[in-house]
Amino acid sequence: MSITALVNQKGGVGKTTVTLGLAAAYAARGRRVLVVDLDPQANATTGLGVYEVNHAIDTALLSDASGSVNAVIQKAGWSHPEFPIPVDIAPSSPQLAKCEPQLATDMIGAQDRLAVALEGVAERYDDVLIDCAPSLGLLTVNALFAADRVLIVAEPAAWSSDGVDQILLNVRRIAERRAGRPEVAGIVINRLGRTRDAQHWFGVLNEAHPGLVLDPPVKLRAAVTEAAAMSEPVLALSRDGAAQAAAEFTALSLLLDPEATQPQAVTREAALSEAVLPEVALPAVAPSWDETAAVASTGEI
Ligand SMILES: Nc1ncnc2c1ncn2[C@@H]1O[C@H](COP(=O)(O)OP(=O)(O)OP(=O)(O)O)[C@@H](O)[C@H]1O
Numbered sequence: 001m002s003i004t005a006l007v008n009q010k011g012g013v014g015k016t017t018v019t020l021g022l023a024a025a026y027a028a029r030g031r032r033v034l035v036v037d038l039d040p041q042a043n044a045t046t047g048l049g050v051y052e053v054n055h056a057i058d059t060a061l062l063s064d065a066s067g068s069v070n071a072v073i074q075k076a077g078w079s080h081p082e083f084p085i086p087v088d089i090a091p092s093s094p095q096l097a098k099c100e101p102q103l104a105t106d107m108i109g110a111q112d113r114l115a116v117a118l119e120g121v122a123e124r125y126d127d128v129l130i131d132c133a134p135s136l137g138l139l140t141v142n143a144l145f146a147a148d149r150v151l152i153v154a155e156p157a158a159w160s161s162d163g164v165d166q167i168l169l170n171v172r173r174i175a176e177r178r179a180g181r182p183e184v185a186g187i188v189i190n191r192l193g194r195t196r197d198a199q200h201w202f203g204v205l206n207e208a209h210p211g212l213v214l215d216p217p218v219k220l221r222a223a224v225t226e227a228a229a230m231s232e233p234v235l236a237l238s239r240d241g242a243a244q245a246a247a248e249f250t251a252l253s254l255l256l257d258p259e260a261t262q263p264q265a266v267t268r269e270a271a272l273s274e275a276v277l278p279e280v281a282l283p284a285v286a287p288s289w290d291e292t293a294a295v296a297s298t299g300e301i
């Protein structure tokens with residue numbers, strides 16, 4: 001079992017997209033996956049097809065009881081008839097925004113409410129993925145206190161590297177208080193387009209953080225946007241670019257798999273052949289991405 005927090009204080013870089021892409025990739029391999037939505041925007045909740053939330057994560061955090069997440073877990077609604085990928089979700093709601101200042105008044109347990117709430121629950125899963133809000137506030141600090149490792153999601157764009165430095169500093173400060181936890185699992189570069197600008201900032205991130213940037217990056221593709229809009233995993237889509245995007249998430253999930261024996265040796269081809277995705281016609285070698293479609297939807301050149 002491992003608990004991974006996906007963080008970046010910058011908004012819109014793809015934390016939720018990468019959380020759900022990894023969740024689908026892990027679950028498609030038969031692993032038991034729990035997504036914890038720790039963002040009041042609740043994008044992971046709706047992205048997983050959950051529109052009716054009975055009890056959200058804020059009630060679990062406010063109760064300050066060991067294992068309280070258990071009472072809010074729901075089955076995700078990824079219900080595509082051919083791809084009924086089973087993922088559990090501890091859903092969020094806008095109420096979570098009100099919870100943060102309430103937690104701040106707790107002199108003793110403000111930082112580890114999520115860790116306490118996950119006690120005895122996280123162990124039932126192979127992978128717990130915490131989708132964080134775009135902030136380094138108390139909710140994200142709770143995620144970092146609960147996590148075994150942190151996955152930084154970054155865009156190849158100006159100032160990105162400075163933002164990553166800030167996260168690394170916070171993670172280091174928390175790890176000093178938690179006997180080395182969370183570890184930094186790496187930096188996922190998301191929305192890598194073909195512009196010179198994107199390639200330049202991709203290079204800058206690689207140079208600034210040697211050994212931390214994970215390969216493959218997740219490329220900018222219209223299929224990823226469409227999957228989010230449909231509340232379906234990208235691997236359930238048949239449009240151009242969907243299989244390639246799913247292959248990138250599969251490759252990343254294998255790199256990050258704590259039970260993978262030789263994570264460094266995982267190539268994209270190996271990832272594709274190891275993935276148990278019988279219904280998905282993944283290509284043996286991922287062809288170039290669907291640039292035309294991405295250009296149409298994003299204006300990227
Ligand atoms: N690789 C990609 N290709 C195309 N579109 C993408 C890609 N990754 C993310 N997007 C789109 O970019 C937008 C922002 O992504 P997402 O919501 O995952 O970011 P976020 O970091 O979780 O945002 P927030 O900080 O608001 O929580 C969404 O519309 C999503 O569909």
Ligand SMILES: [Mg+2]
Pocket residue numbers: 015016017039043044131132
């Ligand atoms: Mg998000």
